[in-house]
Amino acid sequence: MSVEIALRAAHVRYGPLEALHGVDLPVPSGTVTVLLGRNGSGRTTVLRALAGTVPLSAGHVLWRDADVTRLHAHHRARRGLCFVPDRRAVYATLTVAENLGLAAPTRDFAPAIDAYPELRPLLARRAGTLSGGEQRMLALSRALLAPAPVVLVDEPALGMSPAVAARTYRLLSGLCERGAAVVVAEQRPPAGLPRGTLAHELRRGTLSFSGELAELTSRAPATQKPPSGRA
Template identity: 85%
Template sequence: MSVEISLRAARVRYGPLEALHCVDLPVPPATVTVLLGRNGSGRTTVLRALAGTVPLSAGRVVWRGADVTRLPAHRRARRGLCFVPDRRALYATLTVAENLALGARGRDLTPALDAYPELRPLLPRRAGTLSGGEQRMLALSRALLTPARVVLVDEPVLGMAPAVAGRAYRLLCGLCDRHGTAVVVAEQRPPAGLPGGTLAHELRRGTLSFSGELAEFTSRAAGEPQPPSGRVRDRGE
């Protein structure tokens, strides 16, 4: 399996508490990878470690064979990494149009507005006045406007109606298909509608408790017999 970006024996500490315990996590290109786990499991910390918004206390971040562990977040962004956090993903005092313009960096806004036509009548509104689902649509539009090798999204469909949530995942899968983007999403539960072969990693208390295909994970969670390829391990290959 080719790897776009990975964590290798990664540890992250918040003060005296260690949030990630020697995590190995490879992210392949042109694929959606799902990080699963309850609040406090470490899934958000994995995204932050990949994005460079939290430092590693040990281990490495490797991107296309290069060690980028010490590369700050803004330089990873310039290299083609887009991080959409679950909170503070927008400039609340700026309008929807201004937020889109910042994400587009001079490019055409049409892809975002075609993907989320609900945003068109909201262009003059301040982002902080939008509903939770509308804010997530606006935040996700960054990934559609910025050509990225790696897109990291924390709870992409938080606050969205089911139909809009399904569209969001189709758009993220489209980035993989059209541009070869490596997409990593963090969710509490397995999302519906993802294609076969989608990869999943479950985190529990800062360690990996499962790595494999999403279908294997959902079968395991439902108590169904697993195929021979199903596996549970503490560290990703």
Template identity: 75%
Template sequence: MTVEIELRDARVRYGPLEALHGIALAVPAGALTVLTGRNGSGRTSVLRAIAGTVPLSAGRVVWRGTDVTGLPAHERARRGLCFVPDLRAVYDTLTVAENLGLAAPEGDFERVLEGFPALRPLLARRAGTLSGGEQRMLAVSRALLSPARVVLVDEPAQGLSPSVAARTYELLCALDAAVVVAEQRLPPGLPHSGRPVVVHELRRGSVVFSGEPAELPTPE
């Protein structure tokens, strides 16, 4: 598979703590890449390093053969990268419709309302008044509306019912983009629609497994 974006020997530090220890991780084009691991394993730091919201202390970020390590997050977004963090992913003071309008300025967000019908009666509500699950649906909708080539989503199913979580993954897998998600464990029911799925398990800032879902070792 063609590599869309990758980390090469990437290290990330938060003060004296090193969160990523020289990680090499490739994101294939047209695939769903799943980062799994417990809290503190480094999966969120991988997303942030790719998105450019945290700097590397060593290593490189390479996007389609171009070194973008020094490129700030907003420039990566302009080039076609969308990052949905696990926290503060919506604009609390704006309505649901206004949040969606930021991703679809022409107001064409009917397809996400078809995917998440629970958002339709909430269009006039301020995002800050929504439940955690409703905010997650709204945040993921931003990625679904984006024309991005790379979509990064931290815990897309957080706070969602199993049926809505499954629908969320169906919608993400239908995107014409390289999609990377971070979850504590492998979501059930993958893959969707025949899309290739690559799993990387992280532990204490290092990749301890890379492969297909069926090859993932059974937890002890």
């Protein structure tokens, strides 16, 4: 497996507090990589460091061996990095159709509507009026409408029902089949991911485990639960 993007000895500080303590994280292409950890463990910060929305205080971000540490987030996006944060991932004052149009200027929404038919009757609604699960579907549609070599998603199934969450992970796995490097952050190991899925567990800004997800879940069977959903 070739490495698409990676952190090397990455440190991130928020004021006087250091959130990442020298993290090394290779992200292979064509594979789902899962970042696990409790709130405050550093998993979201890893995504932000890869996306360029937080700067490193030390270390490097390498993209296909090129150092992009100083490359701003919008430049990384133009090069093909799609980052879906856990909050404020849609434009609340725009309609669902207008949000989709930002990712699909040709207004071909078919891949998004096929993936999430729940969005079809909502196209004229303002995104801010949608439920949490519906907003999540809309946000994830960006990755489906504008395929990118790097896709970073913080808590993909947040607010979704178990059935929609399982569908979402199948969709993300499908991106890997097209060669994308997909990184997701979750508190618990998600169900339904393919064999060979990689996992990194973070605790207080350092990696406590790196390996295949199956190995981690076999060591801690009590954590094997699908993401809880609300709607």
